[in-house]
Each structure stands twice: as C-alpha cells, then as structure tokens.
Amino acid sequence: MPQLAFFSAISSFLEATHAATPTLAPLHLLIGILAPAICALLIAFFGSRLPLGATKAIAWIGFALPAWCALWIAGTYGAVAQSGEYQFLWQADLGLSKLLGIQLMLGVNGISVPMYVLAGIVGLAAGAYAIGSKVERQPLYLVLLLVMQSGLMGIFSSVDLFFYYFFHEFALIPTFILIAMWGRTLSSRKTVAMELTIYLTLGAMITLGGLIGLYVSSGAEAFNLIALQEALATGTAPTQIFLMLLIGFGILVSLFPFHTWAPPAYSTAPAPAAMLHAGVLKKFGLYGLIQIAVPLLPSGLAGYGGLLMWLALGNVIIIGFVTIAQQDLKRMLGNASVMHMGYAFLGIYAFSVMGAGGAVLMMFAHGLSVSLMFLLADAVERRAQTGDMREIGGMAQTAPVLAGLFIAGTMASIGLPGFANFWGELVIFTALWQSPHPWVAIAAVAGIVISAIYALRAVARIFFGEPKAELAATGDLQGWEKWPAILLLAALFVVGIWPRGFSEHLDAALAKQYPVKDVAVPVATVTDQSHAH
C-alpha cells in the first residue's frame, strides 16, 4: 500500500482518481496551464459583451481547474512515484528543438509537486478574492490574474529550462501591469511599477544568461533538466555560472541586498497580485536554486556558499530589524516576506537533503502564510481606510473573525508548532546545526525572536487597544474574504499536523542530488537510503 500524499486527505474524492491511469496525468498538467489562459482569452475577447456575472463564472473555471489539477497530480504522484525521478513526462516540439534543443516538456518530480500544489491553492484563493472584490475594469483585472496563474502553473510543471523561464516571464508581465493600473495610490503606482519592471527584468536577464550559459557549457543536446543532468554527470560547467544564477535568482527572490524592490511593490500591488507574486511567483528563484543550480553545479555552491550565507543572514537579521521599524501594515508584510526568504536561502546553503527539504517546506508554508496575510491586510486596510498601524486599533471588537484569522496567520508565519512554517524552520535549523558552521543556526533562531516582536506588535496595535469610532460600521469579513483565507489557513494546518505526507517524495527526489547526512530528524526522514549516490 503506497503512502498517500497528505493532499488526498483534503478531499476524499481523490481516492477514486488513484485508480485512474497515470497516462491522464500529462493531460492534467496541460489543462493546468491552458485552462486559465483560455479563460483569459475568452474574457479578453468577449468580456465587454458578456454580463459581469458570466465573466466571473469563466474566471471561476480558470482558477478552479488548475487547483483541481494540482490536487489530482499530487494525489496521483503520491500513488505511483517511488524513485524521485520525473513523472508524467510529456513533450511537444514547437520548432526550436532541432537548433536549440528546446521543447515544451512537462513533468513533475518530488520537488516540484509541492510547489505545483502551492500554485494551485494560492491561485484559487487569490482568484476567489479577486472575483469577489469590487475593482474598476474588473474583466481586465481578471484576465491579467488568469494569465499570471497560467504562467505559475507552467513554471512548476516545466522540465525544459527555456519554458521554465518563459512561463516565469509570462506571469511576471501581468504583475507589472496590475501594479501600474490598480496600485494602491495614484501618485506612486506608475513609478513603483517602473522600478519593479527594471529591477526584475534585470534579474530575469541575468538568470536567462545563466541558464543559457549552463546549456551551452554543459554540451547537452537539449535544454531540459534531464538531459542537462546527464551531460553534467560526466562533464563540468564553470562555477561562474552558479554565481550568475545566484545573483539572478537572488534579485527575483529579494536576496539581501537586492531586495529593495519588494517592500514598495508589495505595499502598492493590489492584494491578489501581491498574493500570487509573494506567495508563488517569487518562489521561482528558490525553486531554481534547489532544482537546477545546486544539483547541476555543486562546486558552485561550494565556492559561493559563504557569500550566500552572509547575504541570507543579512535577510534574516538586517531586514528583520527594518521590519520592526515599519508603521505601514502592508509594508511590514513586504519586509517580513523578504526576511523569511533568508531562511530558505540558509536551507539551500546547508547543502543537504535536510536543508533543501526544509527550504522547500519553508517555501510552501511561506507561500500560503504570506498570501493569507496579504489578503487579511487588504481586508484590514479597506475597513480602516489606512495602512498606518498607529491609526488603527480595537478591530477585534468590530471584526472578530478577521481578528481570529489574522492572529492565526501571524502565529503561522512566526512558526508556531501546528503550522507548516514550524516544520520548515525546524528542519532548516537542524540542517544548519549539522553544517560546518553551527553558529549560523543560532543567528537564524534569533530571527524568530525578531519576527515575533514585529508580528505580535502589529496584532496588538490593530486589533486591541482603543477601538476607533469610524470602524464600527465596517463590519466583519464577508464570505468572499473569509473563505479564501480559510482555505489557505487549512492548507497550512494540514501540513502542520501531517508533514510526513509532504516530505517522503521530496526526500526521494532530493536524495538523488544532495548529500545525505544520516541523522534522524522528525520530518525529513530519508526512507530509502539506496537512492543516495
């Protein structure tokens, strides 16, 4: 009896799909990408002629199908995969294969399945929130979010590095437009969007250069990860490429000191865009390091690991203090998300199955919790008409459900036991403790204290103290705000109490590429040592 992934517990109907043949799986991968794109096209072309209700119905389909596909893939992968290899491979030649070895190649392995599920769940939550909220020119708003969702599903199901990059840009461009057109304040949104565009395009271009350098210097005939792994198993590539990828991915993930784009962008972006970007799209870079850069260029990590460690500590400590000083709620969250990226980088730095596994777990948990927090912060801001925490107070009395969810989300992002973030941080700290520099673990744990300070202070300021009179009439969360938040919180909670369902296939995939340090830890138990090489 194969272990079922925890996701099957979320909806029992998945039990039935395990019987279905895995040959249906590539179809699901394809639907995950195409469904939002097609829905976006439908709305773009017919949105002006349809009633708003019909547009929203189409958007619902566009967000729900990928989520369903993600759960289906997770369940099916849990049932069939034993080896940590890529599964459900499907490829199509789009014309670049003869010359450049580029093919549209879809598939998932143990590392990408969690991220794929993350994209599905956060996409559904952000989509539901966007459909429910009242914005100007909503059809176009939904079109852009659907395009983003299509790109996100593509990133984590691409085996071909060209398309992996391609889908990332596909999701990135709508982010810029969303900020430029629906950003928080009229005065700043175009400037913020322009800055973000320049900064992230620079990061993306460095990444592209690194990926192409990897492809050319590996001598592989194809651009996909499988062929590159085979080619680099015998050959080597220059370690400078690792530095290029580290900086490129680092800019995209807001590695210190390349993080300055993140706080203004997240505090300006409309909530669904911030959820999708901070929650999922930003993980592109970390995923790229774990899945591509470190396994293919381990000598690069050996050479630049020290640099990575110091920069990641900068994220945790320096940005941690910057976060404490913030007065604006969304700006604080933007800084906090930069800070938490430091943990994931430290997990990668540890260079072990455990460290990388912890980083993936952290990415998953952080993706859910940060999008939950952006959603709730948007709800707070709409009620208070301001983001300045000094001017909000006593909201727990007028909006108890909002307060409850917000406190739960805060606990999750600090890393309280019972939520997924806890396991992520615990595994990373353990991995760091076993690394040559155990003191890094101590410094990182200090970050927990920092995040407890700013997060609890924010809760205290917003929800307790003197209630403001003008807040009385605004009321509690409505259905369209409540249910996406509950969905995200539930997912965090499920992984928090049952991390084992999450980690097994992840370990199997990581063990093929990362050194195993044989210490039993609660989560990242390496079940099958034979996979180690």
Next chain:
Amino acid sequence: MTVGLFHYLAVSGLLFIAGVLGVLLRRNVLVVFMSLELMLTASISALVAFSRFNATPDNPMMGGNVFVLFIIAIAACEVAVGLAIIVALWRRRQTVDLAELKGMKQ
C-alpha cells in the same frame, strides 16, 4: 622619371582624401556635393590605373575599365536626384547651408 602605378594611386588617394575632408568639413551643400563627386573620381582614376598596370598578356583586366562606365552612369543619377532635392529645399528654406538645417533637433 616614368609615371607608374604608384603615381596614379597617389593622385587618386589625394583626391579621395580631399573628397572625404570636403564632405566632413564643408558646410555649403553644393561644395559637399562636389566633394562626393571627387570621391567617385578618385575611385575611377584608381580603377583605370589598376586595370592598366595589373594587365598581363593572358588577362587583359578589362573589368575595371567596364566598371568605370557603370560608375559614371551612377554618378549622373546621383547628381540628378541630388540637385533636385537641393533645389526643392532651397525653395522652401532659402538656404543650402548645413549649419542652418537643424529643423529637427529636439
């Protein structure tokens, strides 16, 4: 002293340099235009000289001489079109001084 290939080439080189400098330095369009023709003339004289001095009994090198005819025809076309443009511009602007033709700077 017999006049050899080198002398022809020296003259044509001087003509060419005079033409280039004229185009780059002079401001009157008509003088610039003449300098352009000077450059073509330099090429023509060098071509003829090369054809004459590189010829061997089994290869008379007539290609260069034929090319000269083409160049003359092309130069005539260029003059026709060029003068037409200059005249039209004179009618609108009353100037053919390049220093005064700066209507399109930002």
Next chain:
Amino acid sequence: MDAQLQILSEFSSSHHWMWLWPEIVLAALALALLAVELLLPKSDRWLLRISLGAQVAVFAALIAGLVGGTLPTSDVALFAGAIQPTLSGHLMRIFFVGCSILVCFLGYLYLERRPLARAEYYHLVMIVTAAMMLLAQITHFVAFFVALETVTIGFYILVAYGRNSSYSLEAGLKYMIMGGFSSGLLLFGIVLLYGAAGSPTLIGPAGDPFQFGQLGAVIAENPGNPLIVIGALLVIVGICFKIGSFPFQYWIPDVYQGAPTPTTAFLAVSSKSMGFYLLYVLLTGPFLGLQSILVPVIGIMTYCTIAFGNIAALGQNNVKRVIGMSGVAHAGILLVGILAAMRGVDWAFQAIFFYLITYALASFAVFGVMCHVAPDEDANQEREHYFGLMQNHPFLGGVLAVGLGSLAGIPPLAGFVAKAAIIVAAFQAKLYLLVAFVLVGVVVSIFYYFGWLRAAVTNPHPEIQGEPHPVVAPSVGSRALLAVLALASVVLGLYQGGLLS
C-alpha cells in the same frame, strides 16, 4: 542573321535570365504602374491593388518555389558567376518582397491624407525591392555596386518624398550626403581590393578580382596585404552606414524623423536587413581570411552600438527618433549574431534571419499604428500624441503593445525567442562579455519602450493636456493587416515551426 540569333539564344541560356523572374516581374510592374496612372487618373485604390496584387503573387510564388524545391540551388551560377543563388539568398528575397508589401500598404495610408504623387511611391518601392532581391544573390562587385546604388538613390527620393514638408526635404538631403559618402567609401574599398587582388605581384592573383570567390581565395593567401586590409575595412564601413552601427549612426535620428513614416519603416527594416545580409555574406565569404583583423574591429563596434543605441534612445521624445535609436540597439544585437557567425557558429544565419523576421513583424506593427496616430506634419510625432490611445482606440493600443513588447523581447512574443537564439549563438562563440552587454541593453530598452506604452495607457486630463490627439480610425483593411502582424508576433513566440531550422 541566324548566327546572331544563335548568339542571342546562347546568351540567354548561359545567363539564365529566367531565374530572375521575380525581380523582372517586379520591375516590369513598377514601370507598368506609371502607365496605369496615366491611363486611369484618380485611381488610388487601383494603384495599390495592382502593386499589392503583383507583389503578393511574387511572394506566394517564391514561397511555393522554395517549399517545392523549384528555385535554383547553389550549383547554378548565373551571368558567369555574377549571381549565385543560395538558400539564404532565397529566404532574403522572400523577406524583401514581404516587407515591400507592407511598405506599400503603409504608403497608401500615408498618401491617402496628402496631396502628393501616388504611383511613383509604389514604383520606387518596387524598384528598390527588386534591387535588394538581386543584391541578396550577387557575388560580383560590379553588379553589387550597381544594385546597391539603385537601392540608395531610390531611397534618396523616398526619404524626400514629402515635397511640401521641409523636414522631409532636409532629411532627404542629409540622407543623400550620408548615402553618397558611404557609397564613395565603399567604392574606393572595392577599387583597392580590385587592384590588390589583381596584382601579379601577389600569390595567385585573381583573374576577375571583382568575383567574390576569386577575391576570397586571394585574401586567404595574402591576409596581411595593407591594400587588401584597407579596402576590406572601407567596404565594411560603407555597409555599416546602411545598418547604422556606431559610429556611423549619426544620420539616423534626423533622417528617420523627417522621412515619411512608410519610408522610415522601409529604411528601418528592409535597408537595415539588406545591410546585415551583405555583411554576413562578405564576412563569412570573401573576407573570411581577414578574421584576425575584422573580429576585433567589429567586436568593438558592437559594444559601442549596443551601448550608444540604448542610451541615446532614452533621451528621445519623438517616437520616430525613439524607433531610430532603438533600431541602432537592435543593429548591435544583430552584429552579435554576425560575430558569432564569423567565429564559426554554423547556425548563426538562422538566428539572424529569425531575428530579422521578428524585428520586421514588430516594427511594421508599430509603424502601422504610427501611420494612424501621426499628425499632418509627419515629422512631429511626439509621445504625447499617444495619450489616451488605449482608452479610445483599444485595437491600435493593443497592436502597439504587442509590437513594442516584441521589440523589447518580452515573452511570449517572438522578439524574445529571437533574442534568446542570438544569445545562445553568442555563448557558443564564447562572447561572454557581449552577452552581458545584450542583457543589460534589454533592461535599458524597457525604459523607452515602456515609456511609450505608458503614454498610451495614460488618460489625459482635458484641463492639463488638452483634448486627446485626433487619431485616424483604422479601416477594415488596415485592421486586418495590423491584426495579422500582431498575431504573427504572438504565434512566432510560441511556435516557430521550421523557421529556425
């Protein structure tokens, strides 16, 4: 009499006139157009229909010939080796006809609103195109120079075509001086090569030094000869004027701004592509023996071109100048492809050709929108004219967004795949620093392309910026054409088919 006839028939059979039917058809129809205008006065639409119909027929027949394999291959030499059909030459011929069709259509949009001569515009475009198509196959410097001058002199008139605009005449004059200057340099270079390669004092002098193959053999034997080096450099400088690479780009902003918009498009796409193809043919053909000198020279030029084009485009407000300077940056990226080809990347031509196609599609989409937005004085197209375009004319705004996005190289548009292909080629040629230059250039280009788009999405306040600038509503025909161009940019970004192989 019989003997004369026999000579004529031998003449025609040995020269294979019939293989040049596309060029002959175009030139004959161009002449016929002038007659048609005399016979049918006030027949704007008919002129357009005839020229477009003829060119579309030639375009389709050439594609059919290429696919069906009925076009002559490289083992047929025409005119005693003056013309040599190659696969890449055929691709460029098709490319030039395609561009010519689009230029004629833009020309119609431009002429429709102005009291200018009609038939001559189409006539000149077709003649110039025929000369470009010849150039794509020529392997002899006499024919090369004659065809190149046909193109250049045709462009003098096309640039100065707006006779009632002093900007257009000024641009025509400046283009004529620069064109004449570059032709003078090029010609002197040809003459030096002819003299050096034909000199009996060298190892293995060429019988016909104008012929590319024989010239190449001499150069390979005598790479250090100073006359040969100077001659080759002059020829390359002459061509670099056409493509507008640094430091030969200074004519571009004024000429692009002053020329009628369709002519600007013709210059930006066809003339530049022609320059690149000639550069490619010369550098990978007869000048192959001079690599040790030419690679560094062109390398330095490439760095400067990318840097200069991007930086200069930042400061422009006139959109035609933006297009001009950004075209310099594109020339830099194409030069990277040329360098890769010189350093032995065998598929570099495919990358260059694909880049040219995507550049043409995107540029014509943008120029098409410009033709609709342009005020009566064609030279004064400011960014402010685009305020409110997305709101009031979403179709034109969308096409502009796709075109500029593709020029900037943003996925999923075709420009991205083209840039990626060039970068891969550069990596294979070990041009790492140039790759970095290209990537930074792309980031900088976001500024000016998005600045333009930002104007299009800005909704003007009537009190501050006045009423939105009047825009000509696109007709059904131009809607269809622009839609095809934009769609092609999207489709080629996702599916390249056989175009890159």
